[in-house]
Amino acid sequence: MLSDYHMHCRPYSPDAHDTMFDMAAGALERGMTHICVTNHIENCTQNPEYPDTFLPFDDWAALWTDYESVRDAFAGKLDVRLGAEVGAPHYLPEEGRRIYARPELDFVIGSVHNLRKARDFYFLSYPEDFENFRPAVELYLDEYIQLASSGMCDVLGHIGYMQKYMARQGKGFDMMVFEDRLRELFKVCVENGVGIEINTAALYDALGQFLPQPEVVKLYRECGGEIITVGSDSHCRDDAGKGIREGFALLQACGFKYVCLYKNHKPEFVHVANR
Numbered sequence: 001m002l003s004d005y006h007m008h009c010r011p012y013s014p015d016a017h018d019t020m021f022d023m024a025a026g027a028l029e030r031g032m033t034h035i036c037v038t039n040h041i042e043n044c045t046q047n048p049e050y051p052d053t054f055l056p057f058d059d060w061a062a063l064w065t066d067y068e069s070v071r072d073a074f075a076g077k078l079d080v081r082l083g084a085e086v087g088a089p090h091y092l093p094e095e096g097r098r099i100y101a102r103p104e105l106d107f108v109i110g111s112v113h114n115l116r117k118a119r120d121f122y123f124l125s126y127p128e129d130f131e132n133f134r135p136a137v138e139l140y141l142d143e144y145i146q147l148a149s150s151g152m153c154d155v156l157g158h159i160g161y162m163q164k165y166m167a168r169q170g171k172g173f174d175m176m177v178f179e180d181r182l183r184e185l186f187k188v189c190v191e192n193g194v195g196i197e198i199n200t201a202a203l204y205d206a207l208g209q210f211l212p213q214p215e216v217v218k219l220y221r222e223c224g225g226e227i228i229t230v231g232s233d234s235h236c237r238d239d240a241g242k243g244i245r246e247g248f249a250l251l252q253a254c255g256f257k258y259v260c261l262y263k264n265h266k267p268e269f270v271h272v273a274n275r
């Protein structure tokens with residue numbers, strides 16, 4: 001059993017290169033048994049000051065038709081489910097709740113890609129002295145604390161997202177310097193039945209590490225966290241399922257016995273040894 005619960009496809013994710021069918025085919029080739037397709041929905045982070053945010057998504061009929069054909073084409077070989085990666089749904093709660101309630105979605109990743117009225121961390125240039133950036137990371141973690149109690153997502157996406165882009169600029173920090181805030185965050189997660197994901201994309205980027213970093217995954221477990229998914233955050237066929245085996249190894253090293261699949265926003269716990 002190997003599950004990749006974070007991937008994007010075209011045309012729904014503007015930054016993706018391949019179709020849903022091709023992503024499923026790529027995942028199957030890499031040995032996946034379960035996937036969830038999680039396209040970007042940035043309806044809650046529209047910011048007229050920075051038009052680089054993806055356009056709002058609302059073409060559910062096309063997405064569902066596409067999904068059904070892929071699900072059926074791979075039936076018996078690969079379990080394909082439909083989810084979404086929603087950018088900061090709690091920034092626009094009414095819309096965030098509307099998306100979460102869509103009957104098409106089994107699973108929602110809540111991801112903070114940008115602070116309120118700020119650009120995606122992807123676009124920032126980072127200061128030489130981390131102390132000048134520390135307040136932004138504190139705000140970022142506070143947003144996750146709010147998101148975790150919002151009822152608008154099932155797991156928190158790639159905690160430490162900016163570390164990926166800082167690394168590209170030769171900068172970085174240890175997320176564990178925010179241990180107190182992380183403990184607070186994970187307490188809120190456990191109380192609300194919200195999980196985290198191990199995102200493997202930055203393993204193959206300048207950062208060379210999982211997000212969140214392994215010490216943070218371990219801290220989540222120490223705080224009583226049990227709900228966890230693994231995702232490649234792939235945007236092309238060749239990356240589908242990439243790093244998932246490594247992510248499962250990290251899970252086990254951190255003391256997790258189960259990985260989660262999702263149906264109708266409910267986690268299904270699958271023993272990680274069953275693979």
Ligand SMILES: [Zn+2]
Pocket residue numbers: 085111113157158
């Ligand atoms: Zn993301």
Ligand SMILES: [Zn+2]
Pocket residue numbers: 006007008085233
């Ligand atoms: Zn993603």
